[in-house]
Amino acid sequence: MFRLPLRFSVQKILLVALLFMPFPAAAELDLETWDALLNKAVIDGDVDYTQWQQNPSFDALVDQIGTADTSEMGRQKKLAFYINAYNILAARGILDGSSPSTMLGRYVYFKRDGYLVAGNRITLHVLEHELIRPLQEPRIHFAIVCASQSCPILQSEAYTAQHLNQQLTVAAMGFINNPKHNQFNPATRHAELSSLFKWFEEDFVAAGGSLQAYLAPMVDNKEVADLLAQEAFDISYRKYDWNLNGTR
Template sequence: MKYWLILLILFTSASTGQGFDHSHSAYSDVLQRFVIVYDGGMKSVVNYRKLAGNPKSLNNYLTQLSEISSADYKQWSESEQLAFLINAYNAFTLKLIIDHIDMFESGDAKSIRDLGGFFSSPWEKSFFKLLGEKRSLDWLEHEKIRVDFNEPRIHAALVCAAMSCPKLRSEAYIASELDAQLEEQMNTFLSDNDKNGIDTSGVYLSKIFDWYGEDFNNLKNYLRGYSKALADSQTERETLQGDFSIRYLNYDWSLNSPENR
C-alpha cells in the first residue's frame, strides 16, 4: 500500500509541474555544447549546423517546457516564471533555425527574417506549445514577458538569432541567479562598442533601444545608470550627464553563426 502511495505522490508532483527542473540543466548542456562565446565574452554565435545534426537534447528540453500547464506556471515565483519564459524564447528560436537549416545551407535564407511567409513574420508563427496552447515568439515577448514583467533588461537577454542581437549566454537563466544574470547581460551589451557606445557625435545605440524605448521609462536616465559600461573614459561619462544626442545603428540581421563572425 505504501509503495502505491509513493508512486501516486510522485505522479501527482510530476503532473502538476512540481518536478520541473528550475535549474534548466538540460538547456545549459545544449548551450555549452553549441554556443561559442568570443570577443572577451561580449559576443557569441551558435553552431547551428552541429546542433541540427544533434537535436535530441534540445528537443527533449523543449518537450519539458511544453508539458508545463498554465496552472503549474502560476504556482511558481516571479523569478522562476521569467527565467522559464526567457529560456523558452531563446530555445524555441534555436529550434526555428535548425528546423530550417536546409534553407540556410542552400542560401535560400540568410537570416531569421527569411523564414516568414508572404503575410507574416517568423515571429508570428505559432509553431510550439507553451502553457497549454500553441504559441508564437511574438506572443512570448510582446504579450507575455513585456506585459507581465516590468523588466527592461530582458531586451539584453532575448536573442533573435541575429549578429546584432545581444549575446546568447552559454548557460540557462535560473531563478536564483536571474537578477545577476540580467544585470551582466545589460552591462555586457552596453560594453560592446560594435553595438553601443559614445563617440564625438554623441551616444550611439542598438536599434533595440529604439524599438523598445518605452520599456526603459526615460532612456537617457536609464543609460546614465550604466555609464561605466557604456563609457570608456571619464570624458565619455561626463557626456552622459548632459543632454546628449542618440543615434541608432543599422541592425545586422545575418544569422548569428560562426560563418558570420
C-alpha cells in the first residue's frame, strides 16, 4: 500500500487541524469582576483606591479594555463598555500617580496619559469626546467619573447594556437632586448648578431643547420642576472641586 512520507503527513494533519481550530472570541470586559470590585471598594461614591493597587483582578480589567473588540457592539453595549472603561482607566490614572487636582495635573490626567482601548492608545479626553459623546446620550455625564469630589459619584455597580437606561436615569437624578452639586431657590428663582452643565450645555440642549427644559423632568421638587419648564431660573455655576473622591 502506498504511504505518504511521514513528514508530509504530519504537516498535512497540522494544517487541517489549524483550519478547523476555533479562534478565541474577542475579549470583552468582565463585568462580574468589575461589579465585585466596585461593590467592595465604593461606599456612597467614596472610593478606596488602595483596594485596587497591585490588584490582579483590576489589572486584568485594564488589559481587557485594551483587547476588547467594539466593532460588533450595538449602541447600548458600546455605551456600557465605554462608561465602564472610562471609570476603570480614570482609577488607573490615580493608581499610577496622576491627579486632576491641579491645572497641570488635569492636562496630564486627561490629555497626556494614554491607555489602550480596543486596540488603540488614547487619552481619557479622546475616550470621552470622540468615542462616548458622539453616541448622543447626555446622561453619560452623570456616569463617567474623573475621580474628583465635584464629579458624579462612582456607582457601586458596573454598567450593563441590559440595565443601562435605568442605571443612567438613577445616576442623572441622583446628581441633579444632590444639593452638594446643584441648588435651586424657587423664591429668588436662582439656580446654582454644577459646572458640568456649563461645559456640556450643548449636549443637554440637544436632548431637551434647553438646559432648563432638560433638567425639569428630573428634579424631585415639583415647584422647581415647573419653574424650570418655564425657563424661569437665572443660572450661575459652582466652582469645581477637583480633590480626590476617596482614599489614594
